Amino acid sequence: MNKTINQKAWYFVIPVFVLVAFNAAIPLMTVVNYSFQETFGNNVFAWEGTRWFKQILLSERFHASLGRQFAFTFIILLIQIPLGIAIALTMPKKGWGVPVCLILMSMPLLIPWNVVGAMWNIFALPDIGFLGHSLNAMGFDYNFTQQPGDAWLTTILMDVWHWTSLVVLLSYAGLNSIQPAYYQAAEIDGASRWATFRYIELPKMKKVLTLAILLRFMDSFMIYTEPFVLTGGGPGNTTAFLSIDLVKMALGQFDLGPAAAMSLIYFFIVLLVCWVFYNLMMKNEAQS
Amino acid sequence: MSLELKNVEKKVGIETHIHPTSIKLEKNTINVLLGSTLAGKTTLMQIMAGLDKPTSGEIWFNGKNVTGMKVQKRNCSMVYQQFINYPNYTVYENIASPLTITGVKNNEIKQRVGKVAELLKLSAMLNKKPDELSGGQQQRTALARALVKDSDLILLDEPLANLDFKLREELREELPKLFEDRDCIVVYATTEPSDALMIGGNTATLLEGKVIQYGKTLEVYNRPENLISAKVFSDPPMNIAEITKSGDNCKFTDNDVQWKSSAKIKDGTYKIGIRPHNITTYKEGNNSVEINGKVQISELSGSESLIHFTNGSLNWVSLSNGTQQKNVGEDTKLYMNTDEFLYFDQNNRLVNNG
Numbered sequence: 068m069n070k071t072i073n074q075k076a077w078y079f080v081i082p083v084f085v086l087v088a089f090n091a092a093i094p095l096m097t098v099v100n101y102s103f104q105e106t107f108g109n110n111v112f113a114w115e116g117t118r119w120f121k122q123i124l125l126s127e128r129f130h131a132s133l134g135r136q137f138a139f140t141f142i143i144l145l146i147q148i149p150l151g152i153a154i155a156l157t158m159p160k161k162g163w164g165v166p167v168c169l170i171l172m173s174m175p176l177l178i179p180w181n182v183v184g185a186m187w188n189i190f191a192l193p194d195i196g197f198l199g200h201s202l203n204a205m206g207f208d209y210n211f212t213q214q215p216g217d218a219w220l221t222t223i224l225m226d227v228w229h230w231t232s233l234v235v236l237l238s239y240a241g242l243n244s245i246q247p248a249y250y251q252a253a254e255i256d257g258a259s260r261w262a263t264f265r266y267i268e269l270p271k272m273k274k275v276l277t278l279a280i281l282l283r284f285m286d287s288f289m290i291y292t293e294p295f296v297l298t299g300g301g302p303g304n305t306t307a308f309l310s311i312d313l314v315k316m317a318l319g320q321f322d323l324g325p326a327a328a329m330s331l332i333y334f335f336i337v338l339l340v341c342w343v344f345y346n347l348m349m350k351n352e353a354q355s
Numbered sequence: 356m357s358l359e360l361k362n363v364e365k366k367v368g369i370e371t372h373i374h375p376t377s378i379k380l381e382k383n384t385i386n387v388l389l390g391s392t393l394a395g396k397t398t399l400m401q402i403m404a405g406l407d408k409p410t411s412g413e414i415w416f417n418g419k420n421v422t423g424m425k426v427q428k429r430n431c432s433m434v435y436q437q438f439i440n441y442p443n444y445t446v447y448e449n450i451a452s453p454l455t456i457t458g459v460k461n462n463e464i465k466q467r468v469g470k471v472a473e474l475l476k477l478s479a480m481l482n483k484k485p486d487e488l489s490g491g492q493q494q495r496t497a498l499a500r501a502l503v504k505d506s507d508l509i510l511l512d513e514p515l516a517n518l519d520f521k522l523r524e525e526l527r528e529e530l531p532k533l534f535e536d537r538d539c540i541v542v543y544a545t546t547e548p549s550d551a552l553m554i555g556g557n558t559a560t561l562l563e564g565k566v567i568q569y570g571k572t573l574e575v576y577n578r579p580e581n582l583i584s585a586k587v588f589s590d591p592p593m594n595i596a597e598i599t600k601s602g603d604n605c606k607f608t609d610n611d612v613q614w615k616s617s618a619k620i621k622d623g624t625y626k627i628g629i630r631p632h633n634i635t636t637y638k639e640g641n642n643s644v645e646i647n648g649k650v651q652i653s654e655l656s657g658s659e660s661l662i663h664f665t666n667g668s669l670n671w672v673s674l675s676n677g678t679q680q681k682n683v684g685e686d687t688k689l690y691m692n693t694d695e696f697l698y699f700d701q702n703n704r705l706v707n708n709g
Binding site: 249255266 | 401404406432435436437439441442443444452453456457500
């Protein structure tokens with residue numbers, strides 16, 4: 068049998084190739100290019116090798132913002148995942164309550180990020196904001212623009228408000244896919260509410276929860292807009308998470324080399340954590 | 356030991372799911388609930404188990420009124436059409452789960468699980484998780500969980516429906532044996548008349564939330580009280596036609612086929628029910644009668660042949676042994692075994708009773 072040789076089909080791949088090149092490959096390679104060189108503008112570059120990487124990895128500033136970033140992500144995961152599951156468990160399974168709850172839950176997810184930041188900024192202002200003013204009226208010394216603790220509290224509250232819904236919706240979908248027969252079987256066995264949750268609901272939600280944790284990890288680890296609008300990284304540097312710090316370095320100080328090196332390190336950390344986490348969660352699946 | 360439903364009725368909103376039903380199940384019996392989907396089998400079982408409360412009526416167990424008693428307080432177990440096991444427990448832990456919850460000692464659990472696992476051929480896979488097992492093994496695990504408890508009442512809700520043919524046959528043969536020496540009442544819901552015949556025991560035929568007839572399986576099959584019960588307990592569907600009888604002579608209203616009947620019934624018009632396997636391509640019994648048919652559909656299923664044919668306005672199904680290849684549109688001769696005809700009066704009640 069003679070195969071016709073016709074390589075014209077490759078032309079069809081060109082659009083995707085161009086798109087991916089401009090969308091991902093070229094910008095990434097530019098960053099890689101910057102990270103190994105020093106520039107003073109005018110398109111003049113000088114080779115620096117791994118100097119910027121060493122500098123970033125050893126800099127206290129990077130350690131501090133990385134530490135803040137992990138702390139923030141850890142705290143919001145710790146709040147949002149259990150809270151999301153708990154809300155999903157209490158949501159109605161049928162009747163008119165279902166669409167009402169689903170719409171209410173999706174609301175925060177539909178609001179643009181900078182609007183969320185602005186909303187919370189005004190909401191939390193100590194003199195005129197509803198939250199800030201009420202707290203002060205109740206006798207709490209609350210001022211998120213000046214006290215680091217308050218700034219953290221407000222940022223975390225804002226993120227919980229904005230993103231817990233995502234965990235709720237995913238968990239709710241997971242819960243709804245459990246056949247009623249499972250609950251009946253547990254009831255016949257005489258299992259407690261906790262045992263039903265632990266041995267039926269949680270294992271059955273495993274996949275959507277893995278997804279929820281991954282999404283929330285990535286999103287919160289790369290958070291920029293909301294804290295930028297709310298606190299601008301302040302007071303001082305106390306809420307300057309990695310991306311805020313990165314933008315300061317790249318655009319504020321125009322340190323392109325170190326900023327590029329930091330971007331790449333940042334990128335690899337996200338990749339690494341996701342990879343480790345995903346493999347841990349899916350370990351059992353692979354065995355079967 | 357007995358389970359008795361007294362005038363049990365279940366309504367959801369304005370819909371009646373179970374019409375007032377009274378039925379008494381005795382100790383050491385297997386009782387088949389036979390009916391199509393939505394006939395109310397599952398609802399009836401859930402009421403028996405205590406998972407669902409009847410709208411009115413009472414449930415008595417061992418001479419005690421248990422209406423409204425919670426399922427946890429009753430000693431019953433249930434197996435579902437879907438394979439329901441705890442997903443992150445091993446097979447051993449799954450089977451042991453009803454015992455662990457009630458606080459049985461570890462040694463005893465080990466011994467009882469071992470025994471049941473052997474009975475259900477699960478001994479080799481006690482350390483596996485349910486999703487590593489085949490469908491048949493998953494359902495065996497669920498069955499083992501139901502058996503290990505030594506329940507007074509075991510409910511099986513279409514347990515074989517999701518299994519493929521071979522596994523179904525295999526498990527269906529084993530099932531009656533599993534319950535043989537047990538001191539319990541077994542209720543088995545199915546849509547398949549063949550399941551009921553294979554399992555034996557008693558059968559209740561159900562249609563649209565009503566128990567039509569309850570009795571020994573073979574009796575219900577051979578002597579259905581009425582046309583509805585006969586229809587429910589027939590697969591492929593029963594052939595029904597109107598006839599007139601004068602003296603010993605019977606004749607279809609729609610054609611000229613005649614036969615002699617020894618049924619001791621008055622002259623008049625009746626409906627007869629003929630099960631498909633009593634119309635065959637060969638003569639069977641001493642009193643068979645010939646009928647001409649035009650083949651509409653001809654299907655082979657293993658060692659049996661299903662031929663749908665028309666005769667005038669009659670549209671019938673026949674089931675013969677062996678492979679009988681017929682062409683669609685072909686004129687053919689078939690034979691009806693008149694000894695097996697079921698005669699129903701105008702109120703659909705069986706009249707040639709015994």
